[in-house]
Amino acid sequence: MTFSREMTGGHDDLPGPGQDRCPGDVDLHRVWLGVAAEVWRRRPGLVERLAGRALRSPGLARALVTTPSLLLAWVIATAVVLVAGMFATLGTGTPFVALFAPAVAAAGIAYAYGPGIDPAWELSQSMAVSHRMVLLVRVLVVFALDAALGLAASAASGAAAAVTFGWLVPMTAVSALALAVATVTRSANAGAAAGLAAWAITVLSVHTASGQVATAVTSSALVLPYLAVAAAGGAIAWAATRIPKGTS
């Protein structure tokens, strides 16, 4: 039973899909398709409309606004980690929010993309809107959510801006590294492991050198190396998702 027949109470004299009417007749099937299009039409929200204009792509805007719902488990995990970090910071004085955030971002990026992670990954590979652009949009969403959650969590310590900006740069670097490893190895687990390991090594090494675990997110001398790692990770991810010339 087709939609048109349901809407008209099952009149079998209506033309079905692919059937035509000669000029002069009212094509009821086409009329009902028009009604269906209006009934099923989704009205984009303000954020999606603005993103569509900014990105010059309604498809990317849709990918942007659907990312949180597709990565709900990650959003919840991030919130839990950061809230726990906030309470730990209040209790101990050590900036656990800042120290946890890059690791959380690394896992978030690694699990935001790839075969077996995105259910429609195979389909996305055949779309006119590049899957790399969808990936970058998701990276943006992960960073934005991390920043928002971090800002809210660090507000409890009274140093919101400093803490948020303090860990956004290392978070960018660690996320880019995780993304690069995940795309090269085609394994989210490998990407997450690389990001977490790199951040753990960084924190432990600066702790060894300075005696303070928080130096990894407070030392301005580390900003340039973080930015270099972020740029290199981004370049590697870009190269790894490029479709090579396979034709002779």
Added chain:
Amino acid sequence: MGCHPYSERDVMNVEISDVTRRFGRTQAVAGVTMETGPGVFGLLGPNGAGKTTLLRMMATVIPPSSGRVRLLGRDPAGYLPRREIRRRLGYLPQNLGYYPGFTVAEFVEYFALLKELPPGRVPQAVATAIDRVDLGGRARAKLRTLSGGMLRRVGIAQAIVNEPELLLLDEPTAGLDPEQRVTFRALLRDLGERATVIVSTHLVEDVGAACSAVALMDAGKIVFQGTPDELTARGEGTGAAGDAPLERGYSAVLAAARSATAAA
């Protein structure tokens, strides 16, 4: 087709020449050459024959290891031609992933937008595609609530939403009940009047009912190319296994190809 706006085009939408594809040490496709224009083209073969890999190359998901591919008159190796091909392409993967929280209409709309369909045309295109696969009554249902056969039809709807000139369907009838399969074959024949439709399947009866041309793959190579009638003729008098004439042709061609390979 009465007042149909489309006209026949004498073009080769798929031109593949000596294409190979390796995955590590495994040779999935071993030197395939084929051409096809508008019509329904069946790609038959046993599991592991290389059908899905060949289809994925035609869908621009993976590049060939060697050989030449032209789709819709363009070389998919370049970014701009590939993007243009993808705008005119419909693809149903063997394993369609879906977002369980999306409704049918939202899922089809999402991929219409990613295919860069003009936004003003999207609602009508989505309604038409959903109607063509008979899911009008479930357009607002979440994908997580649908049966396997319904999900397959959602996949077909997203594949045809942009009225593709090249439609690639990997095992499209998997999960469909007999009545739905008959309806789907009629849809295939309709689509094949103006587009190149390539259907990969191991179900011989789908090919017999809907395809005007067929290729049979085995071990990464095309071992037969012709019409379903010609494939049927290959089985006559051979005593090959099969319940239907086309199945006997399929079995006879496969047996001949394998014995030729073994002798070589």
